Every structure is written in C-alpha cells, then in structure tokens.
Amino acid sequence: xxxxxVGIEGxxxxxxxxxxxxxxxxxxxxxxxxxASRKRGTATFITEASIDEERLKKAIxxxxxxxxxIYSEQ
Numbered sequence: 001x002x003x004x005x006v007g008i009e010g011x012x013x014x015x016x017x018x019x020x021x022x023x024x025x026x027x028x029x030x031x032x033x034x035x036a037s038r039k040r041g042t043a044t045f046i047t048e049a050s051i052d053e054e055r056l057k058k059a060i061x062x063x064x065x066x067x068x069x070i071y072s073e074q
Contacts, residue, residue: 001046001047001048001074002046002047002048002072002073002074003044003045003046003072003073003074004031004044004045004046004047004051004070004071004072005042005043005044005070005071005072005073006024006042006043006044006056006060006067006069006070006071007041007042007067007068007069007070007071008020008036008041008042008043008060008065008066008067008068009041009065009066009068010064010065010066011036011037011038011041011065012038013038014038016036016038016065017036017037017038017043018036019063019065020036020043020060020063020065021034021035021036021043023059023060023063024043024045024056024059024060026059027055027056027059028045028047028049028051028056030047030048030049031045031046031047032045032046032047033045033046051070051072053070056070057070
C-alpha cells in the first residue's frame with residue numbers, strides 16, 4: 001500500500017477540496033481515503049496500484065489548480 005501526497009496550490013475553500021478529491025478519484029479509480037487540505041496545500045490518498053504522476057498532475061492542473069509535487073511512501 002502506497003500513501004501518495006500531492007502538493008497543490010490554489011485551494012481556497014471546502015468546495016476546492018471536494019473538487020480536488022473528485023479529480024483524484026476520477027483519475028485514479030483505485031485511490032482510497034482521498035483527502036484534501038487547503039490549509040496544508042496537499043491532497044493525500046492510498047493505493048495499491050502504481051500511478052501515472054504526469055497524468056495526475058495534468059488532471060489537477062486542468063481543473064485550475066497547480067500540482068506542485070507528488071510524493072509516494074510505503
């Protein structure tokens with residue numbers, strides 16, 4: 001199981017957090033426990049599958065936010 005942390009700029013409210021969570025779930029259907037925090041500027045989730053980081057960054061960037069980094073830990 002991998003925990004993925006995505007650094008994101010541009011989240012300002014709870015709806016922004018929800019939008020990011022929906023984007024992650026739509027891009028990576030295997031993602032579980034998806035959470036976003038505007039205060040921390042991050043989104044986290046866990047998955048057993050490997051992820052396409054560039055595809056995830058593009059999906060987030062296409063929503064109007066900026067994906068700054070993606071960090072994976074086991």
